[in-house]
Amino acid sequence: MPPVNGTFCVTVMKDRCINTRMPGKCATCVEVCPYDVFAIDGAGSVHVGNYNACVGCRICAEFCPEDAIRINPAESEFLVRSPWTFPQVEEIHYKAQTGEYMLRGFGTMGHAPSFDNITVVPSQIASPAPRDKYREECNLELVIGEDTCENPIRLPYPLLFAAMSFGAVSREARMALAIGAAQTGIISNTGEGGLLKDETWLIKGYENEERTLKRWEPGGHLVVQWSTGRWGVSANFVRAGDGVEIKIGQGAKPGMGGHLLGVKVTEEIAAVRGIPVGSDALSPCRYYDVQDLEDMKRTVAFLRDVTDYKVPILFKLGPSRPYEDVSACVEAGADAISIDGLVGGTGCSPAVVTQGVGIPTVALIPPAVQALKDMGVHRKVKLFVLGGMRSGLDAYKAMAMGADGVGFGAAAEIAMGCRACMACHTGRCPYGITSQDPELRARLDPEEAGQRLANFIKVTAEEIKMLTMLSGHDDIRDLSEEDLRAMDLNTAAITGLKLIGYERRLPWWENGRGA
């Protein structure tokens, strides 16, 4: 299926192109493009054969030895005919011609209310003085399950990698996530696709199975996912984790189970998941073995029992009714809750669901925090916010609004090398992250990608520290809504933050909570 994700203009600068000067000599672009945008004729001459197929991943530009390729958005003539933009027209053509709906990887496109219209309030004279980022300490630590289990997860930074299953991402990407987590001490989550053997020692920073060569300090934490498809799940799988996450839903497709298209089900994945090679792995949308909240409490109870009451139980929620859902998770016995927003990522999802279902991340936080406060467990049951988090700035804003930490999914993929071309579902990821093709996978070096992930996380933590200290705090737990201001009326209305200039909350937030 052709990914009609938008349209790009591929320009080859003939004066630089080696092939133009010497036909038959260089065809790197033909080789690296997984979507056959470039064509080569009998005489060895390369030309742009199929503009429509370009998803804008820019792998050709990256590999071109003469820097001769430019990828730009399509001519504006197609973009200004809103709402009948070129991608929209192509999408209707696709549906009309094939009788099928569009699938898409990665996540939501276009605008949704975000953290962009929130600004951080620095400290001056009226508030506690700012702290010195270079010469003073700031506490970024976060502990999950401190009072409830024997081995709580101690994170040096309030960050985690979101669940990405083996199947949706490649073996190399899973290894890179483990190495990245090992170097920074944060969480890597298996997702629902089972556990890779290598992950169990890589995540602890060991280079070999015998755990004699420790290479990466301090060693990370592996969270295993208990999901609706239960792929590759056994008692040993549950015990292999430093935490067990019960997946209720995800941001990109709340109310639906995991999608793994047949093109990505290779022999290795078929073996882990126990399905025929090449068949779609469509996880159920709900737990067949949970019918009500009482059953969920029992599920938490037996998962604690299987893991000898040692590890925390986490919940992962899609963006639906944050107040009620978070309350239910607390009641079921969660130690931490990850709530994923509309912008959350995915390996594959129907386009309408990715684009149009769920609540934007920024609007999830106030009701979720309110639920924790009303249950009396705010800051005890940890709240992680996921879905479109990009930097330390986003993380800081989420934490000042009351979250305990944030998770990176799409941002982690991008840190590994991804260019957000939104064609993860095709299984032909040019950077080898969401592909199962050996040739494409070879483009991703787990160690290098792991190092990039670690760098990204360390910088993000540094950014959080900087912002925390300039607003006069030395502990991320001291952050509050007072450290933020909404820059427009809409953001002030949905978040309850004080509006810039007005310096007060909007009237219906005055009792401390939304109407």
Add this chain to the structure above:
Amino acid sequence: MSLVLDASGRDLRSVSTELKEAVAKGPVVMHGVVHLHGLVAGFQSGDVTIGGDSGDYLGVLNDGVTIRVTGNAGRYLADNMTRGTVIVEGDAGYGVGQYCYGGTIVVKGNAGDFAAVMNKGAVIIIEGSVGDEVATYMLAGDLVIVGDAGKNLGNYLIRGNIYVGGKWESLGHNTLLEEMTQADLDKLRGYFDEYSIKADAATFKKIVRLSEKPFYKAKEPIQLESPRM
């Protein structure tokens, strides 16, 4: 000589901790466990007999233990089992053997709806009848129903075999009635002998998947005909 463990009025954690020590020493007989859900979870070896009825999620994530229930079992019996044997003398509730990767479940009485859903390799034998939506999205393994089945039997079957001795109300999507082979008959007779079930294998019908890939439509890449730039 079996150890006897009375769980009446006790909570899961204390019973389970004691049980973990007890199974290492020898067979265990338990009483008064009907209020406990998720008992014998994730054990790798041992022999546990439950005197009377059990609660929900009995033997969840079972990885090698043999469990016998002399009464009835609750819902989600042997959920997500990977190895071991679970035998119930009475009836079992909703969702017997969901998500199992292996092992054997034998229910001497009837079982409820949604049994063997997403079964990925276990042998599940129900001597009585079963409810609706049984073996939905089953991926591997055998399901033997000596009695009757309800609606949508084997809905979205991917692989594995369903053997039915009685009648069914309706078959689900992607199912196919297939001739019994000698291998099937031998297999069924083996099961019946092993678990002393009185049934005639020759009267059984076999249901398999219609297509290997019920969701996946292989097709040629499509060239769109809209104007090129």
